[in-house]
Amino acid sequence: xxxxxxxxxxxxxxxxxxxxxLSAVLFVGSLFLIATKGLNYGIDFAGGTLIxxxxxxxxxxxxxxxxxxxxxxxxxxxVTEFGSNEEVVIRFSxxxxxxxQDVGEAVxxxxxxxxxxxxxxxxxxxPKVGNELREKGAMALIISFIAVLFYIAWRFEWRFALAxxxxxxxxxxxxxxxxxxxxIDVNLDTLAAVLTxxxxxxxxxxxxxxxxxxxxxxxxxxxxxxxxxxxxxATLSRTLLTSGTTMMxxxxxxxxxxDMIHGFSFVLMVGILAGTISSIYIxxxxxxxxxxxxxxxxxSEAAKIKAKKERERERAMYEKGVV
Amino acid sequence: xxxxxxxxxxxxxxxxxGVGFSMPSFLQTKAGAKISLGLDLQGGLHMLLGVQTDExxxxxxxxxxxxxxxxxxxxxxxxxxxxxxxxxxxxxxxDGDDEPKIESMLKEIKGLAIHKDGLKYTINLTDEEKVATxxxxxxxxxxxxxxxxxQFGLAEPTVAKQGGGNILVELPGIKSQADEQRARELIAKAxxxxxxxxxxxRQDRVYELSEAEASSYGDIIxxxxxxxxxxxxxxxxxxxxxxxxxxxxxxxxxxxxxxVINFTLNSEGARIFGDFTGSNVGKHLxxxxxxxxxxxxxxxxxxxxxxxxxxxxxSVDEAHDVAIALRSGALLAxxxxxxxxxxxxxxxxxxxxxxxxxxxxxxxxxxxxxxxxYGVSGIFANIxxxxxxxxxxxxxxxxxxxxxxPGMAGVVLTIGMAVDANVIINERxxxxxxxxASIKQAIARGYEHAMTAIIDAxxxxxxxxxxxxxxxxxxIKGFAVTMSIGILASMLTAILGTRGIFDYFLPRIEKSANTxxxxxxxxxx
Numbered sequence: 001x002x003x004x005x006x007x008x009x010x011x012x013x014x015x016x017x018x019x020x021x022l023s024a025v026l027f028v029g030s031l032f033l034i035a036t037k038g039l040n041y042g043i044d045f046a047g048g049t050l051i052x053x054x055x056x057x058x059x060x061x062x063x064x065x066x067x068x069x070x071x072x073x074x075x076x077x078x079v080t081e082f083g084s085n086e087e088v089v090i091r092f093s094x095x096x097x098x099x100x101q102d103v104g105e106a107v108x109x110x111x112x113x114x115x116x117x118x119x120x121x122x123x124x125x126x127p128k129v130g131n132e133l134r135e136k137g138a139m140a141l142i143i144s145f146i147a148v149l150f151y152i153a154w155r156f157e158w159r160f161a162l163a164x165x166x167x168x169x170x171x172x173x174x175x176x177x178x179x180x181x182x183x184i185d186v187n188l189d190t191l192a193a194v195l196t197x198x199x200x201x202x203x204x205x206x207x208x209x210x211x212x213x214x215x216x217x218x219x220x221x222x223x224x225x226x227x228x229x230x231x232x233x234a235t236l237s238r239t240l241l242t243s244g245t246t247m248m249x250x251x252x253x254x255x256x257x258x259d260m261i262h263g264f265s266f267v268l269m270v271g272i273l274a275g276t277i278s279s280i281y282i283x284x285x286x287x288x289x290x291x292x293x294x295x296x297x298x299x300s301e302a303a304k305i306k307a308k309k310e311r312e313r314e315r316a317m318y319e320k321g322v323v
Numbered sequence: 324x325x326x327x328x329x330x331x332x333x334x335x336x337x338x339x340x341g342v343g344f345s346m347p348s349f350l351q352t353k354a355g356a357k358i359s360l361g362l363d364l365q366g367g368l369h370m371l372l373g374v375q376t377d378e379x380x381x382x383x384x385x386x387x388x389x390x391x392x393x394x395x396x397x398x399x400x401x402x403x404x405x406x407x408x409x410x411x412x413x414x415x416x417x418d419g420d421d422e423p424k425i426e427s428m429l430k431e432i433k434g435l436a437i438h439k440d441g442l443k444y445t446i447n448l449t450d451e452e453k454v455a456t457x458x459x460x461x462x463x464x465x466x467x468x469x470x471x472x473x474q475f476g477l478a479e480p481t482v483a484k485q486g487g488g489n490i491l492v493e494l495p496g497i498k499s500q501a502d503e504q505r506a507r508e509l510i511a512k513a514x515x516x517x518x519x520x521x522x523x524x525r526q527d528r529v530y531e532l533s534e535a536e537a538s539s540y541g542d543i544i545x546x547x548x549x550x551x552x553x554x555x556x557x558x559x560x561x562x563x564x565x566x567x568x569x570x571x572x573x574x575x576x577x578x579x580x581x582x583v584i585n586f587t588l589n590s591e592g593a594r595i596f597g598d599f600t601g602s603n604v605g606k607h608l609x610x611x612x613x614x615x616x617x618x619x620x621x622x623x624x625x626x627x628x629x630x631x632x633x634x635x636x637x638s639v640d641e642a643h644d645v646a647i648a649l650r651s652g653a654l655l656a657x658x659x660x661x662x663x664x665x666x667x668x669x670x671x672x673x674x675x676x677x678x679x680x681x682x683x684x685x686x687x688x689x690x691x692x693x694x695x696x697y698g699v700s701g702i703f704a705n706i707x708x709x710x711x712x713x714x715x716x717x718x719x720x721x722x723x724x725x726x727x728x729p730g731m732a733g734v735v736l737t738i739g740m741a742v743d744a745n746v747i748i749n750e751r752x753x754x755x756x757x758x759x760a761s762i763k764q765a766i767a768r769g770y771e772h773a774m775t776a777i778i779d780a781x782x783x784x785x786x787x788x789x790x791x792x793x794x795x796x797x798x799i800k801g802f803a804v805t806m807s808i809g810i811l812a813s814m815l816t817a818i819l820g821t822r823g824i825f826d827y828f829l830p831r832i833e834k835s836a837n838t839x840x841x842x843x844x845x846x847x848x
Contacts, residue, residue: 052670054669054670096660097373097659097660097661098511098659098660102500102503102504102507104500104665105500105504108500118667118669119500119667120666120667120669120670121664121665121666121667121670122663122664122665123663123664123665124660124662124663124664125661125662126373126660126661126662128373128661129371129661129662132487136794136795137794139794140790140791140793140794140795143790143793143794144786144787144790144791147786147787147790148783148786148787151782151783151786152783155779188729188799189728189729189732191799192729192791192795192799192802195787195791195799196733196736196802196806198787199783199784199787199788199806200740200784202780202783202784202787203740203743203780203781203783203784206776206779206780206783207747207776207780210775210776210779210780211776214772214775234754235750237750238743238746238747238750241696241746241750242739242740242742242743242746244692245689245692245693245739245740245742245743245746246736246739246740246743247739248685248688248689248692248739249681249685249688249689249735249736249738249739250736250739252681252684252685252688252735253681253685253732253735253736256677256680256681256684257677257678257680257681257732257735258673258674258677258678260363260674260677260728261678261728261729261732264729264732265732268736
C-alpha cells in the first residue's frame, strides 16, 4: 500500500503565501485570545483547593452548592460535573497551610445530607508554589529553545536553527491559543502536553530539514525553492504516516484515557496538527526568507570536507613521523 | 557460512532482558525490581511542606539567652534586664569586673555578633550563622519527619528536601481519612518541650496582665492544656529545652493508670535540671509542650538523674504519637503546608485501568496499520515496537522509576512516535527500490540515509525532554523519564533491531523478489 506517488514533486512553495497568511491569522488570533481572554489557570498554577467527589447516583449539584454555602470557607466555590454526572469537582481559591486541618473531612461532613459522597481526591496548592511552577515552566521553555537552537546551528546551519525556532514558536502560540479558546485548565499535565508538542514538532521539522540538507548536496538544482519542494515531497508520506499514527494514539487517549488526561490529549491533538503544518509551511519558507544560499552552503560544506581531509593528511604525516 | 548477525543477537538479548526484567512489574511478584506506581495511580498522600525558618532563628536566639542565664547564675555574675527579642539578646552587666568572664563565655558560643555600649550588651547572630542555622533547621526537619513517619509504621514513606527550603513528603497507601489525619498531625507536631520556672512573684496577677506587660517583666503567659482558661505566668527564658532530651517512652501512671510520658535528659540537661531543682525547692516548675502547660508541680527536692514525666490526660494513641515526636526530636522550625494532594485508592485504580485500555488500543491500531501499509516490514516494525514497550518497562523497573499518569500517557505517545524511525527507514528503502537499487543495496543504503535524520530528530527531542526533567516537578518529571527512556529504546530497536531482522531474512527476500509482500510496495519492472 502507498498513498503518494513517489516520483511526483508537489509544488508546496507555490501556495506558501496563502498558507503563511492562514498561519499568521491563527498566530495573531491566538496572541489576541491569550492577551484578552487569558488562560484558565488550574490550581497547580493559580493556587487553591480542588476536591473531587463521587456519588453512586447522579450528583445533586444544587444541593451540593447549598450545603457548601453553609460554611464561609466554601462560599463562592465552583461546583462542576467531571466526566460523568456522578462525579463533581469542587474548586475554590482558598488554601489552608495548616497541616492538621482537613478540608476533605470538612467537605465530607457538609455533604453528608446530599447522598453518599466519596472524597476521591483533594488537591491543595499554596499561592507560592503556583508562582514557582509558572516560573519554572517558562524557564524550561526558554532553556530548551536555546539548547535546540545551538544544536541545530551546529548540526545544520544558523538559518535552519532560526527557522526551526520560528516554527516552534508558531506551534506553541497556536496550541496555547487553542487552550485559551476551549477553556482548558492549565495545570501541570497541560504544560507537559505543550512541551511534548514542542518535542514532536521539532522532530517533524528536523526530518524535513535533514532531507533539505541532503537535497542541497545532491540535487541538480541550485534553487532553494525547488530543493524544498523536492524534499518536502519525498518526506510527505513519512510526515503524514507519523502524524497519522501519533494522532491515532492520541485519539485513543482522548476517548478512552479517562477524564484525568482529557486536557492533555486534546492539547496534543491541536499540537500535532499545528506541528505537521508548520514543519512544511513555516519552517521551510523561513529558509527562503532568511536568504539561504545553496551555492554558499555547498562551498562551506566542501570547505569542511577539505579541512577534514587536510587534518587527516596532517595526522597521517605526523604518525609516520614526517613532520 | 553466514557471518554472525550481531545486530540481531544484540536485539534479541535486549528483548529477552526486557521481557525478563519487566515480568516482576507485570505479575507483581515479590522478588525483583518493579516499577513503583505514582501516587496518582495507587492512591496516597503527597505534601510539600515549607519550613518556617524565621522560627528557627528565633529559637536559636532563645537558646542563647538560656545559656547566658544559666552560666551567669552558675558563675555568680550579676546581670540584669536579660531580654530576648526576635533577633537579639540583650542584658546589662552590673559589675564591670565581670567583663572578662562574661566575654570569654560569649566567645565560646559560635557565630555571635556582640555590640557593647558601656556595660550594656546586645547580641545578634552573624550572617553566616543565620544561614547555617536555617540550613540546619531544614535538614533537621527532614530527618525528624522521616524518623516520625518511620515509627508510625507506614509502607515506604518518602521524605526529601526540595529546593528553596521545602520538604516533599509522600505517603503511598494511606487508606482512611483517620490515618491521613493522624499522619499529618504527627508531622505537624512541633514537639517542643520546655521546662520553665513560674514567676512566683507575679503569678497571682496573671489574669490582669497583657502579653506585652508580661514580656516587659521578661515573662510569658501560657495556658493549661486541659483548661485553656487557666493561665500560667512563666519566665520566658526556659530552664531547659527539649534539645537536651534523649528518650521518651509511654508509661502508665500508678495512681490512675493514665498514660504518661517519661523522658530522659542528656548529661548536660541532667546537670542543669539537678542544679535548678536543687536551688529552687518549694517553687513551681512548669512542663510546657508546644506552648501549653501540662503540669506545674512544686519542686520537693533536688532531682538528679535527669528524668521527668509529662502527665496530662493523653489518650493512649496521643501519648504514643507525642512520645514518637519527642523521641525523634523537636522541629526546630515549624512546617506549614504549601501543597497537598491526596488521591483515593479507587480513583488510582480507575486511572490505571483506563490508561491500560488506551495503551492496548493505541498499540493495536498502530500495529494493524503498519502491517497494512508496509507488509512484512510492518511486522518487523511491530516486533521492534513490542520490544520497545518491554524495554521501557524493564529500564524503569531497574532504576526504580515511578510511573505516573502523565508517564502512562508518555508511554502511549511513545508508541505513536516509536514507529517513526521505522517509517523513515521503510520510506527510504522504497525510494531506493524505485530508483532501481537491488534489494540488498536498498536496505543497506536505506538505513544509512535514514540514520542522520533519526539521530538528529531524536537528539533534539531528547534535549527538550532533558530540560523538562531538570525543571519539571512531580508528574512532569515522570513524563520526562518515560519519554526519554522511550526515545533511547526506540533508537535501539529501530536502528539495530529491525536491521538485524532484515539481514536475517535477506536471502529469502532476494529470492522471492516480491517487494509488495515484503515492503508493501510494488516495484515496477
